[in-house]
Amino acid sequence: MNKNINNQFTEWVNLYSDKLYSWALHKTSNKEIAEDLVQETFLAAFKSVSNFKNDSQPHTWLFSILNNKIIDYYRKSAKNIEQSIEDEAISLKSTNSLFDNNGNWERTSTFSGESSDEHLLDNQDFNLILQNCIGKLPVNWKLAIELKYQQDIKASEICKELNITSSNYWQMIHRAKLQLKICIEKNWNI
Amino acid sequence: MSLLKLSCKKATEMVEQDKIVSLSLVDRLKLKLHISVCKACKVYQKQSDLLDTFFSKSKDLDDIPTEENPQLKNKILKQLDENH
Numbered sequence: 001m002n003k004n005i006n007n008q009f010t011e012w013v014n015l016y017s018d019k020l021y022s023w024a025l026h027k028t029s030n031k032e033i034a035e036d037l038v039q040e041t042f043l044a045a046f047k048s049v050s051n052f053k054n055d056s057q058p059h060t061w062l063f064s065i066l067n068n069k070i071i072d073y074y075r076k077s078a079k080n081i082e083q084s085i086e087d088e089a090i091s092l093k094s095t096n097s098l099f100d101n102n103g104n105w106e107r108t109s110t111f112s113g114e115s116s117d118e119h120l121l122d123n124q125d126f127n128l129i130l131q132n133c134i135g136k137l138p139v140n141w142k143l144a145i146e147l148k149y150q151q152d153i154k155a156s157e158i159c160k161e162l163n164i165t166s167s168n169y170w171q172m173i174h175r176a177k178l179q180l181k182i183c184i185e186k187n188w189n190i
Numbered sequence: 191m192s193l194l195k196l197s198c199k200k201a202t203e204m205v206e207q208d209k210i211v212s213l214s215l216v217d218r219l220k221l222k223l224h225i226s227v228c229k230a231c232k233v234y235q236k237q238s239d240l241l242d243t244f245f246s247k248s249k250d251l252d253d254i255p256t257e258e259n260p261q262l263k264n265k266i267l268k269q270l271d272e273n274h
Contacts, residue, residue, distance in 0.1 A: 006270070013266050022257045035262050042266050046273060103197025105230040121244055130244060149245035155210050166211060174206040177238055 005049055013042060016059050020066050027070050027146075029135035037073060041066040067150065074143040078162075087138035095178040126188060133183035141176040144169065196224045202234045209242070 017038060024034035044065055045052070052061055078084050100106050120126045134142065144162060147153045153161075159169050196204070201224045204213060213221065225231050 009270050010267060013263055013270070017263045017266055018256050018258050021259045021262055022254055025257060026254045035259070035265075038262060039266055039269060042270065043273065046270055099197070099199045103199035105198050108230060120240065121247065127244075130241075145245060149242075167207075170207040170210045171203060173210070174203045177206065177241055178202070180241060181234070181237055 005046075009042070009046060009049075012045075012058050012062065016062055017042070019059070020062060023063070024066060024070060026131060028073065029132070033073065037066060037069045040069055044069075071143070071146060071151065074139060074146055077139040078143050080139075084139050088140065091138050091141070091175065091179050094182060095175050098178055098182065129184060129187045130180070133180050133187070136183060137176055137179055141172055141179070144172050145176055148173070196220050198224075198228060198231050198234075201225065201228065201231045202238075205231075205235050205238055209238075 020038045020041060021034055024037045025031065028034050028037070041062060045062055052058070098106055134145070137145070140162060144158060147158045147161065148155075155166060155169060159166055162169070162172075164172065201221055204217060204221045207213060208218070208221070212218075225235060
């Protein structure tokens with residue numbers, strides 16, 4: 001039995017560790033953290049192999065464990081209150097600078113967002129820039145985005161987790177998108 | 191008329207609000223009016239949709255290029271070997 005499990009895990013590591021590592025790197029933009037998360041994923045999987053149902057795909061199971069590890073990593077980082085407050089203050093200042101005192105746009109956008117820009121998402125360079133910009137968001141804004149889009153968690157649960165009101169929540173998503181707009185406009189020249 | 195007036199900051203915030211909790215009819219009308227006359231906010235709305243598409247799309251392992259890491263592979267195999 002044990003030997004079988006070991007053989008199975010060796011096969012899974014050989015087949016999936018690169019893919020999982022690439023995903024973790026894509027999400028954390030940090031080589032060491034990505035490696036740690038993948039290691040922890042296999043270790044957790046190994047310990048809970050009895051939960052694995054043979055009718056499901058092993059990579060789907062491993063991927064879901066890794067995604068939970070990534071969210072936990074964001075949660076832990078967000079708890080580093082001093083750093084996250086500082087990062088948030090800097091980002092608030094930079095997004096405020098987009099508007100004048102009356103709340104109207106200070107300058108026009110260079111990143112058009114026209115319908116043809118749908119193709120932007122097929123552009124490898126644009127994707128890399130965007131991913132890099134996401135990596136620079138304050139960690140609690142990033143956590144809000146991860147919970148909203150990756151985990152499909154309900155708004156009310158996200159507010160509870162982040163300890164914010166629902167208006168704080170959409171303001172946070174608004175700020176995060178403004179910050180991404182600034183970052184893309186700075187790095188993406190058409 | 192001032193009741194219908196929105197700043198761009200508020201209008202773009204309402205774009206996000208509407209995606210999470212639906213706006214009231216009055217607010218939706220205000221937003222629609224603002225966006226119909228404000229090119230920069232219309233651009234924001236499209237950018238916001240584009241980001242939503244990106245976030246929802248990049249959910250899958252196959253969406254990103256694979257980077258090989260043989261050292262990590264060996265490290266994990268060794269670790270599993272020690273733990274069995």
